[in-house]
Amino acid sequence: MADITQRNSGAVDDSGKVNWRGDQVSVPQGGQSIYKSSSIQLAQLGSRKVVGDRVFSYAKCFTGATAIGAGDIVENQSEFLEATGGGTNASGGKTFTFYAATAIAKDTYAEGYLNVVTAGHFYRIKSHAAIAKTTVGTLILYDPIVVDEESAAQYAIQQNQYLNTIEATTGNNTLPVGVSPIALTTADYYWLQTWGPCNVKCAAATKGDLMVTDVTGQAIAFDNKSSGTAYPIIGHMMMDATASEYGVMFLTIAP
Helix, strand or coil, X not given: CCCECCXXXXXXXXXXXXXXXXXXXCCCCCCCCCCCCECCCCCCCCCEEEECCEEXXXXXXXXXXXCECCCCEEEECCCEEXXXXXXXXXXXXXXXXXXECCCECCCCCCCCEEEECCCCCEEEEEEECCXXXXXXXXXXXXXXXXXXXXXXXXXXXXXXXXXXXEEXXXXXXXXXXXXXXXXXXXXXXXXXXXXXXXXXXXXCECCCXXXXXXXXXXXXXXXXXXXXXXXXXXXXXCCCXXXXXXXXXXXXXXX
């Protein structure tokens, strides 16, 4: 169960040495500590918090996922869809219409992104209403459209990378987004560590090893993997580590 279950809970941020700067998030009721989970959203997904020499991003545990353990590597399971424009979306506007081949629930892609595949522009999505199957839907954007977007162009709509997070799975085809500092249950909101010294569940490793993700929820030394295969790099070991135990790594996913 989440530590925080209501907005006016009186929770105090006991994260430690928090470096409050201009790019930091401000959350209500004193803030959500990096050591607390919440069943309600207290910051925008992807909001950034710096605690000493460590960096965290606000994330949500995937609804229906198995529990995430403290020190587990976490990956992204966010959805995306390919779309065509629903007409001309004029420059200067903050709405984008598109044709939805399948039904989309309200705000499924809120805080996500609109990618113009054929032109290279990229927009953050603020919100959208529920969209019925085989109809034209509308996205509300944070920023104005740069140039006219035509129905003939190709588009992709991507959920926020911190929305549906789960324990990293075995294999090298995942997108690691960070390490959980606490144990989590389904649908919890939490601060996900993305940079700096971090306690991580590991396979056997030696201080200085370049670490990648492959074993479920664990980091593994790159020199233990087959050459010629791509693996996501997540950091370097700061100490020797025993298999299936936790070791200190300098995490290098998102500064």
